[in-house]
Amino acid sequence: MPNPTSPPAIAFENVKKTYRGGQVKALDGVSFDIHCGEFFGLLGPNGAGKTTLISVLAGLAKASEGRVRVMGHDVVDDYAAARKALGVVPQELVFDPFFSVRESLRIQSGYFGVHGNDDWIDELLSNLGLADKANANMRQLSGGMKRRVLVAQALVHRPPVIVLDEPTAGVDVELRQTLWQFIARLNKEGHTVLLTTHYLEEAEALCQRIGMLKNGRIVALDRTSQLLAGTASTMLRFKTDAALPPDIAARARVTGRIVQVTAHDAHEVETTLAELRGQGVPIEDLEIGRADLEDVFLEIMQGEHA
Numbered sequence: 335m336p337n338p339t340s341p342p343a344i345a346f347e348n349v350k351k352t353y354r355g356g357q358v359k360a361l362d363g364v365s366f367d368i369h370c371g372e373f374f375g376l377l378g379p380n381g382a383g384k385t386t387l388i389s390v391l392a393g394l395a396k397a398s399e400g401r402v403r404v405m406g407h408d409v410v411d412d413y414a415a416a417r418k419a420l421g422v423v424p425q426e427l428v429f430d431p432f433f434s435v436r437e438s439l440r441i442q443s444g445y446f447g448v449h450g451n452d453d454w455i456d457e458l459l460s461n462l463g464l465a466d467k468a469n470a471n472m473r474q475l476s477g478g479m480k481r482r483v484l485v486a487q488a489l490v491h492r493p494p495v496i497v498l499d500e501p502t503a504g505v506d507v508e509l510r511q512t513l514w515q516f517i518a519r520l521n522k523e524g525h526t527v528l529l530t531t532h533y534l535e536e537a538e539a540l541c542q543r544i545g546m547l548k549n550g551r552i553v554a555l556d557r558t559s560q561l562l563a564g565t566a567s568t569m570l571r572f573k574t575d576a577a578l579p580p581d582i583a584a585r586a587r588v589t590g591r592i593v594q595v596t597a598h599d600a601h602e603v604e605t606t607l608a609e610l611r612g613q614g615v616p617i618e619d620l621e622i623g624r625a626d627l628e629d630v631f632l633e634i635m636q637g638e639h640a
Contacts, residue, residue, distance in 0.1 A: 341406055342367035343495050343526035344391065349400035351386055351550075360386040361397070362550040370494075373518075373527045375541030375558070377534070377631060382547040384530045385425065388499050391528075392422050404495055418446055421493035425500045427480050431473035435464055435483055438472060439490050446491035458486040461516045463509070478505045485513060495526045502533060514540060538562075538627035546634055554634050561630050568597040569625045570606060572617040579613050582606060587632065593617075596629060 344367065351361040361383045368374045378384050389395040391402055393409050393416065402409045407416035430438060439455045459465045462482045467475060472483065485501060496517065502510045518540065521527050531537055537544060537558075544561060546554040554561060573591045577583075587594045597603045603622065610617060 340370050342403075343370045343372070343405060344368040344528065345401075345403045346387070346391075347401045347403075349387065349390060349402060350398045351383075351390060351395065352398045356398075359550050361390070364400070364547070364550070364552055366545055366552060366555055368526060368528060370526055371521070371524050373521050373540055373542050374529070375537040375544040376528060376530045376547065377537060377544060378530075378547035379635060383550040384547055385499060386550075387547070388422070388497060388528075388530065391497065392420060393417055418491065419493055420495050420497060421488035421491065422497045423485050423488045423499060423501045425503065427477060427484065429472045429480055429483065431471070434469050434471055435459070435475075435486075436468045438483060439486055442487045443490050448491045451490070454492065455486075455490065458489055461512070462486055463512050478509050481505055482509060482513075489520070494524070495528070496520065498527065498529045498531075500530055500532065502531065502536065510536075534628045534631055535626070544627075546631065548635055558627070562625065562627065568599070568603060569623050569629060570595045570597055570603065571619075571621040571623065573619050574615055574617050576615045578615065579609055582609060587629075594629070596625065596633070 346364050346366055349361050349364040350359070352359050364383070364387060376384055376387070386395065390397045391404070391409060393413050396410065404416040405419040407419060409416045430441075433441065436455065436459075439458070440452075443449065443451055443455075456465075459468050462485055464479070464482050464486065467479060472480065475483065481501070485498075488496065498517070501513060514536070517527060529537065529541060541558055543557050544554070545552055571592065571594050574593055575591060578586055578588075578593065582595055585596055595606060597606055
């Protein structure tokens with residue numbers, strides 16, 4: 335369970351990152367803490383600054399201003415200790431084509447001064463569905479299998495903080511389920527997890543607290559349940575081929591024939607349906623449900639103010 339009273343697992347303090355002599359602001363004063371044992375989601379559109387923030391956290395980029403600490407270790411002044419406390423799964427498929435899966439994990443262990451950990455390597459291979467690929471050469475693996483190896487490499491030195499940067503991008507359903515079962519188990523055992531993902535249903539299901547980045551700034555930071563409670567509580571979902579009335583179209587999300595419209599209360603549901611009928615808009619497969627994290631995300635990202 336997260337422990338807000340203990341020192342934070344990760345602390346971002348007024349982190350700024352600029353390029354081109356300060357003309358481009360990738361990060362613009364980001365400050366927040368992630369508690370020990372927390373499963374935290376970092377969300378934002380492409381270009382919001384998520385990967386830049388993780389690069390600063392992992393020591394791959396240096397902040398223009400501000401400080402970042404991991405388990406109390408400054409990522410610049412105490413880089414070795416900070417990096418050893420982190421297990422980072424990057425977006426890119428980066429691997430050495432000359433070694434087997436097991437050899438790659440042993441080499442990765444050595445980078446952190448860890449030896450004789452074959453039992454843990456076997457457990458990683460088993461939990462990530464890689465046991466039958468242990469002696470296969472890395473270049474022989476499919477993209478999904480390579481991503482599983484990246485996860486194993488990030489965990490091979492048993493770091494207290496796990497950073498997952500789009501870990502399930504482009505992978506099959508089986509890996510997603512396998513990965514989340516294993517990561518959820520590690521989180522229950524006390525590991526802190528920082529996740530970035532475009533699969534918002536994953537973030538809603540897994541993350542206890544969520545921060546949202548937009549243009550390099552934090553525009554939302556709260557418990558997942560509070561974010562969901564703070565937006566339109568009801569969502570109308572239906573199918574139609576007709577054009578929507580302008581005022582409904584302005585608050586609708588349209589995907590092909592599927593339309594989703596927010597409504598704050600029962601009266602708004604009734605007036606929306608009445609207007610659709612009055613405008614002669616035929617609707618099929620009408621559903622009325624609760625708003626999800628995707629609805630919250632779009633509402634915040636499209637809003638004028640955070």
